[in-house]
Amino acid sequence: MAIWRTVVGKLWLTIMLLVAVVISTVGLFLLKVIDVTLTDSLVQIKHLFIYAGAVGFLLTTFFAFFLLTKITQPLREMKDAADRVAQGEYSTRLAIRSSDEIGELANTFNQMASELDALIRDIQHERDQLNSVLRSMTDAVLLFDAEGKVKLTNPQGQHLLDAWFALDWQDEEEGGHDQVPGPLRETYVNVIEKGQEYNGKLHVQNGVWSVVMSPLASNEDEGVRGAVAVLRDVTEEFRVDKMRKDFVANVSHEIRTPLSMVQGYSEALLDDIAASPEERKALVQVIHDESLRMGRLVKDLLDLARMEAGYMEMSLQEVDVNALLSRVYRKFSAMAKDREIALTLTGDETRLTLASADVDRLEQVLTNLLDNAFRHTPAGAAIRIGANRLPGPKGEVLEIAIADEGQGIPADDLPYIFERFYKADKARKRNSNVGTGLGLAIVRNLVEAHGGTISAASTLGEGTTFTLRLPTGAR
Numbered sequence: 001m002a003i004w005r006t007v008v009g010k011l012w013l014t015i016m017l018l019v020a021v022v023i024s025t026v027g028l029f030l031l032k033v034i035d036v037t038l039t040d041s042l043v044q045i046k047h048l049f050i051y052a053g054a055v056g057f058l059l060t061t062f063f064a065f066f067l068l069t070k071i072t073q074p075l076r077e078m079k080d081a082a083d084r085v086a087q088g089e090y091s092t093r094l095a096i097r098s099s100d101e102i103g104e105l106a107n108t109f110n111q112m113a114s115e116l117d118a119l120i121r122d123i124q125h126e127r128d129q130l131n132s133v134l135r136s137m138t139d140a141v142l143l144f145d146a147e148g149k150v151k152l153t154n155p156q157g158q159h160l161l162d163a164w165f166a167l168d169w170q171d172e173e174e175g176g177h178d179q180v181p182g183p184l185r186e187t188y189v190n191v192i193e194k195g196q197e198y199n200g201k202l203h204v205q206n207g208v209w210s211v212v213m214s215p216l217a218s219n220e221d222e223g224v225r226g227a228v229a230v231l232r233d234v235t236e237e238f239r240v241d242k243m244r245k246d247f248v249a250n251v252s253h254e255i256r257t258p259l260s261m262v263q264g265y266s267e268a269l270l271d272d273i274a275a276s277p278e279e280r281k282a283l284v285q286v287i288h289d290e291s292l293r294m295g296r297l298v299k300d301l302l303d304l305a306r307m308e309a310g311y312m313e314m315s316l317q318e319v320d321v322n323a324l325l326s327r328v329y330r331k332f333s334a335m336a337k338d339r340e341i342a343l344t345l346t347g348d349e350t351r352l353t354l355a356s357a358d359v360d361r362l363e364q365v366l367t368n369l370l371d372n373a374f375r376h377t378p379a380g381a382a383i384r385i386g387a388n389r390l391p392g393p394k395g396e397v398l399e400i401a402i403a404d405e406g407q408g409i410p411a412d413d414l415p416y417i418f419e420r421f422y423k424a425d426k427a428r429k430r431n432s433n434v435g436t437g438l439g440l441a442i443v444r445n446l447v448e449a450h451g452g453t454i455s456a457a458s459t460l461g462e463g464t465t466f467t468l469r470l471p472t473g474a475r
Contacts, residue, residue: 021055074102078109090117140231143216144188146224148180160231164204184211184229191215191227201234208238243419255297258290265290301438314358314449321352321398324359325387328366335374342382352387352398354450355473361446368439369402369466376406376464389472396472403465409458417456418444 077094084092092113094106134141134154142161143152153161164181180188183204191198195215202209210232215224265283329345336343354362366385373383387400409417420441447454452470 071102074098074106078106081109081113085113085116090120138232140229142184142229142231143226144180144229145226146192148185148188150179151226157231167205184213187211187213188227188229192224195224201238202231207233207235210234251297251301255294258294258297261290262287262294297438314361316356316358319354319357319359319362321354321387321400322347324362324366325385325400328363328370329385331367332370332374336383339374339377340379341374341377343385344382345385347385347387350389352389353472354398354470357450357470361449365443365446365468366400366402368443372439373402373404373406373464377404378406381405381463390469392469392471394471398470398472400468400470401465403463405463408460408462409456409464410460411458414456414458418454 074094074097081092081094090113093110096103096106096110137154138156140157140160141152141154142150142157145151150161161181164183167182183202187198187200187202191213192215197215198211198213200211202211211229212231213227213229216226216228217224265287269280269283325345325347329343332343335341370383370385377383382405384403385401386403387398390397390399418440420438444454447468447470450470452468454469455467456464457467458464
């Protein structure tokens with residue numbers, strides 16, 4: 001770069017020009033005055049110094065304004081621009097008025113501001129992407145600092161925190177809802193102290209959570225600066241896995257007993273243990289009953305598997321519910337008389353119909369429920385069947401209730417009676433009257449296939465009432 005284009009060059013040229021002007025002024029005016037006698041030119045000498053002083057003042061003033069325009073003002077503009085950038089106005093740019101060092105500084109400032117603006121935009125873009133990812137995650141994400149305060153969370157995490165803080169797990173001395181919640185506190189302390197990742201299950205009330213908590217490494221060798229936890233609700237998976245294990249265990253248990261009896265009694269026949277035809281007939285009868293029991297179990301398992309897989313075939317048509325209830329009532333009347341149980345049928349006098357239903361499947365539902373009622377109702381008690389129409393939010397609903405005066409179901413067992421192989425009476429003996437443990441599960445699937453619901457209410461020692469609600473199809 002040429003020297004006269006630099007600030008130093010400009011200052012040097014300006015000073016040289018000022019010196020040249022002063023010398024020229026002295027040469028033009030002062031030398032003429034020296035030849036004049038002092039007595040005659042005192043006034044002129046005074047005027048000369050006044051003129052020289054005025055010219056010098058004007059020149060220095062011009063020089064000051066030159067420096068203000070070329071140096072001070074651009075520096076002030078740079079300072080103001082830097083302040084705006086510091087406040088977040090990254091689009092601020094400087095006007096380049098020269099090609100000297102100040103101009104290059106302004107150009108460099110503009111480039112810096114442009115790169116800083118692009119960098120901030122990239123950071124904001126990455127932050128928005130991270131926020132979108134966090135919001136779209138079904139897992140709860142929680143970020144804690146070294147003091148245990150919540151620094152970042154996604155909506156699922158915030159919802160989880162609100163639910164857990166509502167449980168009153170937080171100790172008073174911990175303070176506020178911005179701290180690690182009670183169920184995670186012990187895990188958080190271990191992760192912070194050991195600096196190792198934790199992966200395990202967490203049980204909170206009736207829920208099960210899969211927890212992965214990792215420490216956040218510090219830039220300095222002073223331990224960790226926090227921890228991030230990812231929590232997933234695996235309650236349903238845990239329940240399904242437990243049901244699968246229970247299902248295998250229950251099926252094995254249910255089949256093992258009849259198989260053992262069939263094997264034992266068949267070996268007795270082979271060894272000619274039975275001494276008379278009557279004894280042989282009794283052994284054969286036991287084998288026959290147990291084979292029928294295994295056949296019912298296998299049939300119920302296949303039916304339930306088809307229902308849950310969605311392969312259940314239904315013949316939908318208009319169903320006369322009064323005729324259906326009468327048919328079921330007649331089927332169990334003889335059994336009620338033999339067991340000295342009072343069986344009654346009540347309902348609306350008007351015609352009760354379902355616009356679209358499978359009459360055979362509904363009869364299977366009622367048969368299973370009545371069979372359970374008779375199995376647990378002692379002699380001298382009563383069983384009632386009732387039906388009526390009720391208004392519903394989506395149209396009329398047909399309500400069918402089967403109430404018995406049996407031993408009842410414990411309150412702890414009531415929510416699980418529709419599960420496969422669940423038996424509230426754990427101590428009852430195995431005999432021909434004992435079901436397979438799948439009846440109520442089949443009933444629930446059949447009712448739900450008709451778009452209805454089934455519920456149970458029971459008082460221990462007083463009886464149980466099963467209530468079916470089926471949409472009639474009428475508005």
